Amino acid sequence: MTRTLYLFGSAAPPLFDIAWVAEAAQARGWDVCLGLTPAAAEWVAGSVDGLSALTGHPVRSRYRRPGEADVWPAPDAILFAPATFNTVNALALGLTDRFVVGVAAEAIGKGVPMAVMPCVNTALARHPQFDQSLATLHNAGVRTLFGEHGFAPNAPGEDVVEGFPWETALAAADALVATPQA
Template identity: 35%
Template sequence: MTDRTLYIVVCGAPLASRTADGVKAARANGWDPYVIPTEAAMPWLADQDLGDAPVITGNRTPDEPRRTPPPDAIAVVPMTFNTLNAWANGNAHTYPLTTLCAAIGAQTPTVAVPFAKQDLAGHPAWLASLAVLRYAGISVIDPSSGATNSIDPVASGTGAETAERFDWAWVLGVLNSVGNR
């Protein structure tokens, strides 16, 4: 265990297939990872070896103690169209969204990797929600290139290929630079 806690919020898209790689990379970079999946992400995690990283699902009961230490940083990999818009609008109706909304209020360093097809990214809410999150201080990374200045939608039918090329070093590098400001 380390003294740096990283929440990895996972949404249901092909990049979720690389969550185990993210857990390993986080540990190798001195983070203690906790995986917080959306319901749609659960099938993507079923066959992955997450080691001893806790997977936190659902809200806790009133008599249950806190299940995680406070985060030092958060990575949202991947962030789907649905989560992007709900988060930007402040909708905290699931545990992952509550976690993300609280991160903005607490100014927790957060990196998000949007993963949406062209038809969804063509919706006006896509750009508006990205702008809201950036305004709130969220670092946004392109899943294909690691760029932070522009985000391209994932071409339909290329999700698995994009996930394969994805490099967790992009996320951890941004988190390390943002966390040291």
């Protein structure tokens, strides 16, 4: 039985690993649908056709227009990684002007299992809204992968392409839909 994973990403340096992440998720048995914030879509604009071919689904970064068919199957789980400071706060506050944030916000209400791995620096992590947003998401049933159980923030100005805990994120996605053993 194929499981469908919505793999969502924001414009943060680990996004450049997204093809590898999609392949790794497929190797774990996921049918991957890739959604990006508009800035993230701009960052990988030259790779969108290849990413669509890799996943077998169009890469989406905008809402569909009225009357357009929904081209993705329903998700079994959502993995939102990397999730920027702006994305984490928008999701927690229900600000759905961006497609992936809107889908994720609605998924919370539908009970779709979700994990979010922020990618922020230490200065942003100290902003009081960030902790509140993580708590809001956690209380809504979203698995937040931050700190010792996920992404550890870096100093401002440091890139995090290498060392982003993608394996932890993928394992969390698997765990979201794991069948309990009797």
